[in-house]
Amino acid sequence: xxxxxxxxxxxxxxxxxxxxxxxxxxxxxxxxxxxxxxxxxxxxxxxxxxxxxxxxxxxxxxxxxxxxxxxxxxxxxxxxxxxxxxxxxxxxxxxxxxxxxxxxxxxxxxxxxxxxxxxxxxxxxxxxxxxxxxxxxxxxxxxxxxxxxxxxxxxxxxxxxxxxxxxxxxxxxxxxxxxxxxxxxxxxxxxxxxxxxxxxxxxxxxxxxxxxxxxxxxxxxxxxxxxxxxxxxxxxxxxxxxxxxxxxxxxxxxxxxxxxxxxxxxxxxxxxxxxxxxxxxxxxxxxxxxxxxxxxxxxxxxxxxxxxxxxxxxxxxxxxxxxxxxxxxxxxxxxxxxxxxxxxxxxxxxxxxxxxxxxxxxxxxxxxxxxxxxxxxxxxxxxxxxxxxxxxxxxxxxxxxxxxxxxxxxxxxxxxxxxxxxxxxxxxxxxxxxxxxxxxxxxxxxxxxxxxxxxxxxxxxxxxxxxxxxxxxxxxxxxxxxxxxxxxxxxxxxxxxxxxxxxxxxxxxxxxxxxxxxxxxxxxxxxxxxxxxxxxxxxxxxxxxxxxxxxx
Amino acid sequence: xxxxxxxxxxxxxxxxxxxxxxxxxxxxxxxxxxxxxxxxxxxxxxxxxxxxxxxxxxxxxxxxxxxxxxxxxxxxxxxxxxxxxxxxxxxxxxxxxxxxxxxxxxxxxxxxxxxxxxxxxxxxxxxxxxxxxxxxxxxxxxxxxxxxxxxxxxxxxxxxxxxxxxxxxxxxxxxxxxxxxxxxxxxxxxxxxxxxxxxxxxxxxxxxxxxxxxxxxxxxxxxxxxxxxxxxxxxxxxxxxxxxxxxxxxxxxxxxxxxxxxxxxxxxxxxxxxxxxxxxxxxxxxxxxxxxxxxxxxxxxxxxxxxxxxxxxxxxxxxxxxxxxxxxxxxx
Numbered sequence: 001x002x003x004x005x006x007x008x009x010x011x012x013x014x015x016x017x018x019x020x021x022x023x024x025x026x027x028x029x030x031x032x033x034x035x036x037x038x039x040x041x042x043x044x045x046x047x048x049x050x051x052x053x054x055x056x057x058x059x060x061x062x063x064x065x066x067x068x069x070x071x072x073x074x075x076x077x078x079x080x081x082x083x084x085x086x087x088x089x090x091x092x093x094x095x096x097x098x099x100x101x102x103x104x105x106x107x108x109x110x111x112x113x114x115x116x117x118x119x120x121x122x123x124x125x126x127x128x129x130x131x132x133x134x135x136x137x138x139x140x141x142x143x144x145x146x147x148x149x150x151x152x153x154x155x156x157x158x159x160x161x162x163x164x165x166x167x168x169x170x171x172x173x174x175x176x177x178x179x180x181x182x183x184x185x186x187x188x189x190x191x192x193x194x195x196x197x198x199x200x201x202x203x204x205x206x207x208x209x210x211x212x213x214x215x216x217x218x219x220x221x222x223x224x225x226x227x228x229x230x231x232x233x234x235x236x237x238x239x240x241x242x243x244x245x246x247x248x249x250x251x252x253x254x255x256x257x258x259x260x261x262x263x264x265x266x267x268x269x270x271x272x273x274x275x276x277x278x279x280x281x282x283x284x285x286x287x288x289x290x291x292x293x294x295x296x297x298x299x300x301x302x303x304x305x306x307x308x309x310x311x312x313x314x315x316x317x318x319x320x321x322x323x324x325x326x327x328x329x330x331x332x333x334x335x336x337x338x339x340x341x342x343x344x345x346x347x348x349x350x351x352x353x354x355x356x357x358x359x360x361x362x363x364x365x366x367x368x369x370x371x372x373x374x375x376x377x378x379x380x381x382x383x384x385x386x387x388x389x390x391x392x393x394x395x396x397x398x399x400x401x402x403x404x405x406x407x408x409x410x411x412x413x414x415x416x417x418x419x420x421x422x423x424x425x426x427x428x429x430x431x432x433x434x435x436x437x438x439x440x441x442x443x444x445x446x447x448x449x450x451x452x453x454x455x456x457x458x459x460x461x462x463x464x465x466x467x468x469x470x471x472x473x474x475x476x477x478x479x480x481x482x483x484x485x486x487x488x489x490x491x492x493x494x495x496x497x498x499x500x501x502x503x504x505x506x507x508x509x510x511x512x513x514x515x516x517x518x519x520x521x522x523x524x525x526x527x528x529x530x531x532x533x534x535x536x537x538x539x540x541x542x543x544x545x546x547x548x549x550x551x552x
Numbered sequence: 553x554x555x556x557x558x559x560x561x562x563x564x565x566x567x568x569x570x571x572x573x574x575x576x577x578x579x580x581x582x583x584x585x586x587x588x589x590x591x592x593x594x595x596x597x598x599x600x601x602x603x604x605x606x607x608x609x610x611x612x613x614x615x616x617x618x619x620x621x622x623x624x625x626x627x628x629x630x631x632x633x634x635x636x637x638x639x640x641x642x643x644x645x646x647x648x649x650x651x652x653x654x655x656x657x658x659x660x661x662x663x664x665x666x667x668x669x670x671x672x673x674x675x676x677x678x679x680x681x682x683x684x685x686x687x688x689x690x691x692x693x694x695x696x697x698x699x700x701x702x703x704x705x706x707x708x709x710x711x712x713x714x715x716x717x718x719x720x721x722x723x724x725x726x727x728x729x730x731x732x733x734x735x736x737x738x739x740x741x742x743x744x745x746x747x748x749x750x751x752x753x754x755x756x757x758x759x760x761x762x763x764x765x766x767x768x769x770x771x772x773x774x775x776x777x778x779x780x781x782x783x784x785x786x787x788x789x790x791x792x793x794x795x796x797x798x799x800x801x802x803x804x805x806x807x808x809x810x811x812x813x814x815x816x817x818x819x820x821x822x823x824x825x826x827x828x829x830x831x832x833x834x835x836x837x838x839x840x841x842x843x844x845x846x847x848x849x850x851x852x853x854x855x856x857x858x859x860x861x862x863x864x865x866x867x868x869x870x871x872x873x874x875x876x877x878x879x880x881x882x883x884x
Contacts, residue, residue: 046726046815050825053595053639060594133603136593141601191641210640211651211817249726249815253710257718257725258815264726396828428830431597432585467605468590470597 037533039240041550046249046258048269050396054194055205055214057177058130061139063291063447063540066176067268068246070542071216072113073179073199076104076123077170079449079539080229083346085170088225089118089180089200091156099165099493104158107226112182113204113219120158124150125183127160135190142456143172143448165491167498171450174539200225202239202546214246224546231536232547240533240549259284259526265550266527266534266543272401276331278526285529288333289541290520292344293448294457295337296402298391298409298516301440303463303476306371306387313513315365316389316441319416321357322518325408329401334519340454340506342520344541347451347499349506355516362416371417380417388419389440394430397445399522406443435469442474445521449539451502455486458509475514482508562854566847573843574629577836578622584830589614591638591829612638625836634840635833639826644837647822652841655818658810659803661734662741666799667792669742670749673697674757674788678780693754700747705809709740713813727816737814741806745799752795753788760787786860793860796853797846804842 049064057065057073078088087093089110094103110118127147130140146169149161162169172178185198196205203216220238227233247264249255256274258264260281270278270286278284300307300316307313326336338355341348366372371380371387380387391410393403403424410420420441425433433439446453456462460483462473482505489501509515523541527534533547581588586596592608593600609615613624628635634644673693680689716736717725727733760766761784769779808820819838826834 050828053825053829054641060598060600062595133601133607136598136600136604136608138594138598138600141604142599194641209817210647211654211811211821212815247726247815251813251815254713254725254813254815257713261717261721261725263724263728427828428586428590428596429584431590436585466599467602468587468593468596468598468600470599472599 035532035551037235037240037547037549038551039549040242042243042245043241043266043531043545043548043550044245044247044264046247046255046264046267048250048252048255048267049248050250051211051248054190055208056181056190056193056197057179058126058135058137058140058181059190059194061137061141061177063542066538066540067542068214069179069197069199070176070201070538070540070544071203071244071246072201072205072219073176073181073197074201074225075174075176075179075539076106077173077539078226078229079174081231083344085174085539086226086229088174088229090173093170095493099167099491100162102160102162102169103153104160106156106158108156110200110223110225111221112185112198112200113221114182114184114198116182116184116198117155118180118200119155120152121155122183123158123180124152125186126178126180129181129186130178137177139175140177143168143175143178165493167490167492168450168452171448171452171539174449176538176540176542202544203244206243212247216244216246218242222546230547232533235547239546241545244545256526259528262528265531266525268523268525268543269399270524270526271399272330272333274526275333275524283529284526285534287525287527287534287543289523289525289537289543290342290344291445291447291523291541292342292450292539293453293521294446295339295342296443296445296518296521297337297340298441298443298518299474300514300516301437301442301474301476302512302514303478304437304440306389307440309369310513311365311369312371312387315362315369315371315416316413316418317355317513317516318358318365319362319413319418320409320516321412322355322405322409322516323357325405325412326519329404329408330519333524334522337517337519338510339517340457340509340515341451344520345451347502349503349510351507351510354510354513357412359416362418366417374417377419378414378417379419386419387417388421390438391420391422391441391443392430392433392439393422393424393443394427395424396427397430398443402443402518405518431468431470434474435465435471439474443518444472444474446472447521447540451498452490454502454505455490458505458514459483459486475509477509477512477514479508479512562847562851566844566851569843569847570629570840571626573839574625574836575622577839578625578832581827581830581832581835582618586830588638588830588832591831595639595829612636629840634837637826637834637837638831639829640831640834644833647834648819648837648841651817651819651822654816655804655807655811655820656845658734658737658741658807658816658818659800661738662745662803662806663799665738665742666745666749669746670697670753670792671785671788673746673750674753675780675785677754678757678761678784679777690754693750697747697750697754700743701751702747703744705740705744705806706813708743709736709810709813712736712740725814727814733814737810737816740813741803741810744806745802748802749792749795749799752791756791757784757788760784790857790861793853793857797850800846800849804845 052065057069074089076090077085080086091105091107127144129135130137130144146162146164146166147160148163151159153159182198185193195208202219202222204219206215206217208214218239222238224236227236252271255267259267275286300313302308338352339348339350366380371382373381375381413420456472458477460478463471463476465471485501485505489498492498530551532551533549536544589608590596590598593604637644637647640647677689677693680686713725716723723735724733766779766783769783808824811818811820823838
C-alpha cells in the first residue's frame with residue numbers, strides 16, 4: 001500500500017524538511033539532484049506497541065497488528081497521495097442503483113507470495129474468513145457486517161450482496177484489518193496462519209521469534225498494483241530493502257535510546273519529549289501521521305448525573321484549560337482539535353468557538369444548574385452532594401503526557417468547583433469499568449477510515465453492549481435526529497449529501513457538549529536520516545517501506 | 553533411608569506448592585475485571601460478534617461452571633498438559649519452553665554476578681586493615697549495599713541506559729545477539745540482589761571473624777587473609793545460600809521489569825502480556841514453571857547448605873560442640 005493520507009500542513013512541512021535534508025545530505029551529487037535509491041540492507045524497526053499475539057489482522061484486529069501486517073498484506077482499496085480512496089488490488093467497482101449490489105473488479109496477474117492466484121475466489125475466501133466466528137475477528141468483522149452474499153462471476157469479478165447500502169464499504173476495504181491473504185494460507189490452522197500470514201505485499205514473513213522480532217524478507221516477485229497511487233509511480237518492482245527486522249521495544253526511553261545509538265533505524269510511538277529532543281538532532285527525522293477516524297477526545301457520559309444536564313457538561317468543558325496543558329506537556333507536537341473527527345478525515349467538522357476556557361461562564365452555568373453551594377474543600381454542592389466526576393484512565397491507551405494532561409485538567413476544573421477523580425487502570429480493568437458504566441469522563445481512541453466512525457460513536461445502537469460488554473458510544477448519545485442522519489449518511493450515494501449529513505451530526509454532538517476534543521490520535525515516528533524514502537503510509541496511517549532505502 | 557525420606561518430603565512439599573499456585577492463579581485472575589474469553593477473540597474491548605464469543609467459550613470450555621473448569625484444569629495439569637494459550641493460539645508448553653532459556657540465562661548470570669559482587673565487597677571490607685581504613689571500608693561497603701538493595705529495577709535500568717548507552721555509547725540499550733547486549737540487563741538485575749546478599753554476608757563474616765575459632769586460628773599463626781578465606785567465608789556464604797529461594801523470587805519478579813525495559817524475550821514479558829490479556833492458561837503455565845524452578849532451587853540450596861555446613865547433617869549436640877566448622881570440615 002504505497003499511499004499516503006498526508007494532507008495537513010504539518011506533515012507537508014515534514015515532507016519538505018525531509019526532502020531538503022535528503023538533498024543536502026547527498027554526498028558527491030549536487031544539492032538539487034535527488035539521490036538514486038540504493039538496493040539492499042535490512043531496516044531495523046522498533047515498535048513500542050505490545051507484540052501482536054497473531055500476525056493475521058483478521059483475528060481480533062488492533063493497531064499493532066496493522067502496523068506490521070501493512071508490510072506483507074495489501075488491501076482491495078487504498079488512499080492515494082491526495083487522500084482519495086482509489087482501487088489497489090481491485091481495479092474498480094460498480095454499485096447498483098439501490099446500493100445493495102456491489103460488483104468488484106479485480107486486477108489480473110497478481111499472485112500471493114505462495115504462488116496462489118489473487119482472484120475473485122480469493123477475495124470471497126477472505127471476506128468469509130473475516131465473517132467466520134471461528135476467526136474471532138473484531139475490527140474487520142464490524143466493517144464487513146453488511147456483506148450478506150458473494151458470487152464469483154469470473155476470476156476477475158466478484159458480486160457482493162449487501163443487507164443495506166453501505167457508503168463506507170470502500171473505506172472499509174482500505175483498512176489493513178480487511179487485507180487479503182492467500183486462501184491456501186487461510187486453510188491452515190489458525191496457529192499456523194497467525195505465525196506467518198501469506199499476502200501479496202512487498203515483504204514476506206520469514207520468521208517470528210516471539211517476544212523478540214518478526215523477520216521480513218523482500219518479496220522478489222512483487223509488482224505495485226496501482227503505481228499512480230504511490231509517491232514514486234516509476235518504482236513498480238520489488239522493494240529496495242532486502243528485509244525488515246521488526247522488533248518490539250515497549251519502553252519509550254529505551255526505544256529512543258536504541259534509535260540514537262543506531263541499534264534501530266526507525267521507531268514508532270515516539271513520545272513528545274523524544275520528538276522535541278530529536279528536533280535538535282541532525283541525525284533523526286520525524287514523521288507525524290495522525291490516525292484516521294475519531295480525534296482523541298474526552299467523552300462525557302450523558303446517561304447519568306451530573307452530566308445528564310447539558311449545562312453541567314458545558315460548565316466542565318469551559319472550566320478546563322486544555323490549550324495551556326497541551327502546550328506545556330506536548331512540546332508543540334500535538335495540535336489542538338475542535339472536531340469529533342481526525343484532521344485527516346475530509347468530512348471533519350470543527351467549531352473552535354465552543355471550547356474556549358471560560359471559568360466565568362462555567363460558574364454562571366453551574367449556578368443556573370443549581371450547583372450553588374460550596375463545601376469546605378471548595379467544591380460545588382447541590383442537595384448535599386458534591387459535584388464530583390470520575391475519569392478512569394487506561395495506561396495502555398493514554399501515554400504519560402496524556403495522563404499528565406488529565407491531571408492538569410483536574411487541577412483547573414477544581415478552580416471552578418468541579419472535583420475530577422482519576423484512576424489508572426490496565427486495559428482489561430479499564431474496559432471492565434466502562435462496561436459497568438463506572439465513569440463520567442473517558443478518553444477512548446477509535447481508529448477507522450472514514451466518517452462512518454461517527455455512526456459507531458454516536459448512534460444509539462452503540463449504547464448497547466457487545467457480548468464483551470463493550471459499547472463505543474461512551475457519551476451515551478441517544479438522539480433520534482442524530483440516529484436518522486447517521487443512517488441516511490450510511491446509505492447516501494452522493495458524497496456532498498453524505499458530507500452535509502455528517503457535518504450536521506458533528507455540529508449536534510459538539511454543541512451538545514457530549515465530548516471535549518483534544519488533538520488527533522497521535523502517531524509519531526522517528527527515523528535515522530540514513531533511512532530515505534520514508535513518508536508513505538496506508539489508509540490507517542501505518543508506514544510502508546516499498547520506496548524506503550538505506551543510505552551508507 | 554534418611555535421604556529417601558528427605559526426598560519424599562521435598563516432593564510432597566513441591567507438589568503442594570504447585571497445586572496451591574495453580575489454584576491461586578485460577579481464583580486470582582477471575583477476581584480482576586475483564587472476561588478471559590476476550591483474550592481469544594482479540595483482547596479486552598473486543599467487538600467480535602456473539603457467535604464468535606459463544607464458539608470461543610465452547611472451544612476452551614469457558615462455558616462450563618467454574619468448579620468444572622477448575623477440575624478440568626487440575627486433571628490436565630496432572631497429565632502434564634498445560635493447555636493452549638488463549639491469545640497466542642499455541643500450546644502453553646511450547647510458548648513457555650521457547651521463552652524459558654532466555655529468562656534462565658538472564659537469572660543465572662545475574663545470580664552469579666550478584667554473588668561475585670557481594671563476596672568481593674564482603675572480603676574487601678573484611679581484609680581492609682587498620683582501624684581507620686576498616687571503618688571507612690565498612691561504611692562505604694554498607695552504604696553501597698543499602699543503596700543497591702533499595703533501588704527499584706526500573707529506575708536502576710533506566711539510569712544505566714542513560715549513562716552507558718545514551719551518553720557514553722559503550723553498550724547497546726536493548727538486548728542484541730552479541731554478549732554486549734546482556735551487560736546492562738544482567739547488571740540491572742544483579743545489583744539490587746548483590747546489595748542484599750552483601751549485607752547478610754558481611755554481617756555473618758564479621759560475626760565469624762570475632763568468634764573464638766577465628767581467634768584460635770589466629771593464635772595458631774594463620775594470616776588474617778587465611779582466617780578470612782578458610783574460616784570466615786563458609787560462615788559468610790551460609791545465609792546467602794539459604795536465601796537462594798528468596799533470591800530467585802526477586803530475580804523472576806525483576807525479570808518482568810528488566811525484560812520489558814531492555815526488550816528481551818523471556819518469561820517475564822510473556823507473563824506481563826498474559827496477565828494484561830487475562831490469558832489464564834498462559835499465566836498458569838508461566839507461574840507454574842516459576843514455582844517449579846523455585847521448588848528445585850530450594851531443594852538444591854538445602855543440599856548445598858549441608859555440604860558447606862556439615863553440622864546440619866548431624867545432631868544438635870555435636871553441632872554445639874563443634875563451633876569451628878572450617879576445622880570440622882577437615883582442611884589439609
